[in-house]
Amino acid sequence: xxxxxxxxxxxxxxxxxxxxxxxxxxxxxxxxxxxxxxxxxxxxxxxxxxxxxxxxxxxxxxxxxxxxxxxxxxxxxxxxxxxxxxxxxxxxxxxxxxxxxxxxxxxxxxxxxxxxxxxxxxxxxxxxxxxxxxxxxxxxxxxxxxxxxxxxxxxxxxxxxxxxxxxxxxxxxxxxxxxxxxx
Numbered sequence: 001x002x003x004x005x006x007x008x009x010x011x012x013x014x015x016x017x018x019x020x021x022x023x024x025x026x027x028x029x030x031x032x033x034x035x036x037x038x039x040x041x042x043x044x045x046x047x048x049x050x051x052x053x054x055x056x057x058x059x060x061x062x063x064x065x066x067x068x069x070x071x072x073x074x075x076x077x078x079x080x081x082x083x084x085x086x087x088x089x090x091x092x093x094x095x096x097x098x099x100x101x102x103x104x105x106x107x108x109x110x111x112x113x114x115x116x117x118x119x120x121x122x123x124x125x126x127x128x129x130x131x132x133x134x135x136x137x138x139x140x141x142x143x144x145x146x147x148x149x150x151x152x153x154x155x156x157x158x159x160x161x162x163x164x165x166x167x168x169x170x171x172x173x174x175x176x177x178x179x180x181x182x183x
Contacts, residue, residue, distance in 0.1 A: 052117055053083035066116065066124070069153050076119040084115055084123050086156065091115060091123065095164040096130075096177055099154060105132040108144060108165065108177050109154060123156035130177075141168065141176035 058066075058080050066078060083092045091097075093112055100107040107129065114126040129150040133143040156162070163181040170176070 049087055050121060050123075051085040052081045055079045055081050055117070058116075066126075066153060070124065070155075072118060078116055078118050078124075081115050081117050084117065084156075086123060086162070089162050089164070091125070091156070091164065096167050097125070097127070097154075097159055097164055098161040098179065098181075099129070099159060101160060102132075105134065106142065106160070106179070108132060108142070109152075113151075125154045125156065127152065127154065136176060139168075139176055141178045144175050144177055146175065 056079070058078065063078060066072065067074065072078065083090060085091070091112065093115065095112045097109045097112065098106045099109045109125065109127045109129060112125045112127045116124040116126070118124055128146070129152055131145040131147060133145055135141075136143050161179070161181040165180055166178040168176045168178060
């Protein structure tokens with residue numbers, strides 16, 4: 001990370017030295033960055049929609065459970081992956097996602113236990129559902145409770161917000177979810 005930031009600073013300094021227009025150095029750098037972004041977009045370098053981590057083979061019982069729960073066809077492949085990055089958003093195990101809205105309280109998904117890829121494009125999460133108690137205005141976060149067992153399978157497309165949220169635990173054991181994306 002430090003090397004990347006250091007490299008960006010060096011590139012900016014080199015660009016600043018190569019500019020002969022000292023009065024409008026910011027404009028020169030802005031134009032240069034616009035040209036670099038234009039080059040990236042015209043070469044379609046950001047179109048890599050789905051990147052996945054290492055995959056593992058499923059057990060037959062788990063494979064049959066997921067296919068029967070979601071009514072999946074047997075023609076497409078179903079593999080377990082350790083992480084997935086879809087359009088720049090990385091999904092990992094133990095992520096907290098927003099599934100639905102009930103009476104202005106979001107229904108959160110807790111502890112993504114496993115991530116599966118169905119076919120070549122669909123991502124499926126195996127996770128627990130959380131109970132939303134209410135909104136705490138002092139902390140600006142939703143208070144949640146974790147039920148004993150409430151397992152479900154969710155497609156990534158069916159999430160209200162694609163951005164994973166943050167779980168905070170207070171010293172007295174109360175859990176709060178901070179939403180990173182406006183609902």
